[in-house]
Amino acid sequence: MRIGIAGIAIESSTFSPHRTGMADFRVTRGADLLARYTWTEDSTLDVEWVPLLHAVSLPGGAVLKDVYDELKAEILDRIGQAGPLDGLLLDIHGAMSVVGMLDAEADLAQAVRAAVGPDVLISASMDLHGNVSYDFVQHLDLVTCYRMAPHEDAWQTKERAARNLVARLHEGGKPHLAWVQVPVLLPGEKTSTRIEPAKSLYGQIEEIEAMEGILDASIWVGYAWADEPRCQAAVVVMGDDAELVQRQATKLANDYWRVRSEFAFVAPTGSLDHCIREGLASDARPFFISDSGDNPTAGGAGDVSWTLRVLRAYKSHTIIYASIVDPESVAIAKGGGEVELMVGGKIDSGPAGPVPLSGTVVKVHEDPVGGTIVVVKSGGLHVIITERRKPYHHVKDFTDLDLDPAHADLTVVKIGYLEPELYNLANGWLLALTPGGVDQDLLRLGHKQIVRPLYPFDPDMATPDLTARLI
Template identity: 85%
Template sequence: MRIGIAGIAIESSTFSPHRTGLADFRVTRGDDLLARYAWTQDTTVEWVPLLHAVSLPGGAVLTEVYEQLKSEILERIAESSLDGLLLDIHGAMSVVGMLDAEADLAAAVRNAVGPNVMISAAMDLHGNVSRDFVQHLDLVTCYRMAPHEDAWETKKRAARNLVRQLQKGEKPHLAWVQIPVLLPGEKTSTRIEPARSLYGQIEKIEAMDGILDASIWVGYAWADEPRCQAAVVVTGDDAEVVQAQATRLANDYWRVRGDFEFVAPAGSLDHCIREGLASGVKPFFISDSGDNPTAGGAGDVSWTLRVLRAYKSRKIIYASIVDPQAVAIARDKSEVELSVGGKIDSGPSGPVPITGTVHKVHQDPVGGTIVVVRTGGLHVIITERRKPYHLVGDFTDLDLDPAEMDLTVVKIGYLEPELYNLAKGWLLALTPGGVDQDLLRLGHSRIERPLYPFDPDMPTPDLTAALLR
């Protein structure tokens, strides 16, 4: 069997003024692409590397960049003779001028490989699964954990399901249904109920005769597109069972729509700072959730930094703010006066003046040159390129220790596993930005209505799954 691997993977906020260019993608081909997947050592399959591009979440992808990457994938498909194709994507890519970029990509790939080649997609559970998209696929699965500790297992499962069906020589039945609910990821973490139990059903469903895979998508809340809502897809050999289980999962999701809560106690930034400082526990983390770069935020919203300047008498880490101009000024100095942030996304707050001492200059493979400026007890991490702070090493590389600080403020939503396990206290600050947790104040205008929670009193929808194959 010859199975190609391709994909364009990014999560894009249409509420962020950031635009994703080619330089934001890590593009792999050939052996470098295959090296991403340990299971390509399977000698029963000839894995054919096409092109894979992955980027840190951000704003919408520039049209010409998307077209360039898509065109190369299609050209490489035309040069290959394939039995199957693994489409490794995120599922929430927005492209300037498009309303369903994944549907466009899937349609183009299907046209290129023809009707008989099987396509299996691996996705993030925050992806969007429209009918226009999924009708071009034979198999699709997504993460079952948020945070996404099972990301690589999901890609392996998508490949394993594809190999199984190719060996059987038949395409599975596929049932799909969208659920008119759109919630932020921080309200749908599988660490807590009801998402824990919803996703906990999947293993039992897969064990049923006639079922191959069952998946639930939360959807992506920070794009203003009709496809943005929850979805369920079930695949397998028994059409009746496949459709029934997809319908049941969708109705289960709808019934608990009002039970979802933030994964951590949430409140205003002022409230979180007061509570954190009063707690006396260390390390204490505050999520600056509205500008989370791993959800699509620009990473340079300065609103929180402006507030933190009033707390310079306390020991605080602010991680982080992207500003290549400020980095270029500070990297060779010991004392600096800077105007930081608010240059990409200036809506909530423009550039913030800070004066201080350069604590550390560090070269990072993701963030580029990183400068830490200390002003009183406030340590401001300024990066050349957008970078998430998920690991203890992200701080120790900068000679910073959250356990020694009164607060560590991180541009993130839910804490990733290392910081989650480290934290003695944690609050979620409802701050402004391109990935604002308060969806109702963002101004969605192109989503399909009625949609919960935008229309809290909407009637119960018909969630009978459509059997697409």
């Protein structure tokens, strides 16, 4: 069997002024594309994997239209040159926003379907923070998404999508697919599978998947920081027993709806000032504070200076701030010595403009993701400034810069829920409700194009009909 692999994967905040260009994507083709997936070397699958094009970017603002058009056009062109295909794996995120479009994934899926024809099976692998509209899912034959947030099962999900596709091609026939959207839109920090009710909701999936006549079951939380009609939760169950897949999808959707008011933040929350005071007063170390409103791995610009402006008042304490993107400040500081900078607020200046920072450059480091990185020490405050947007998820991200959260009074990170390494390291953690393109307070962002009524925007809305639709 010949199965193509393609995709454009990014999570995009329409509330961030950042724009995602071609330079933001890591584009792979040929052997480099196949090397992303260990299972392409599994000879027992008896598959010729055909690499088309895959593009993935750190979350950010909406993708420039010409960039999307160029990537899509190359995928379609490579499909045309690939020769006959039996199947296609579509490896995407599901929350890509493109300037001037309201459902970029539906546009991509429709174009891919038109290119491969009606008989080629398409299997999509997605992030659970993706959006699943009818316009999108009608072009697919199989679809699955992560079952964990944080996404510790990302690569297992891609493999499941591939193996489901291979199995279905061997068995023949297309599965029934039952789809339903749930009019709930919540941020990922309120829907972590580490805690209830998401833990139990997602805990049902293995049991459903094990039923005779069921192939796969998925729950999407949706993406809260895009203002598009498709943004809401969704459920898909697929298999050979049409009545069973529809019944189980309907049940999962109603279960989600019933617990909508029980979702809570994965960590104690508060204003930035409150979190700093609590963290400094605590004896727990290491102590982390999430600068959640400008989380670059959720789509934040990464240069909102609101938090840095506040942290300058706490220079008598040892505080690590990770991080803020500002290539202009990096260009000045990489020469070392004493510097006076105006940092941040140059991409997303809404919450606060550039902030003055005087200090000593104590580290210059070259990083494959962040480019040139400098650490500026101002009193006890250590500010990490990056040339390019970079997440701080691993202990090595800090130790590469000669910084150690275990020996700091506070480590403040542009992040939402702590990723596993930092989560396991932390003895104290607070989630600061800071402003930015991925503000946790959805009601103050100003959504205008979401479909209403929608919880929590309309907390008293009537119970919707959540009967799943067979596709």
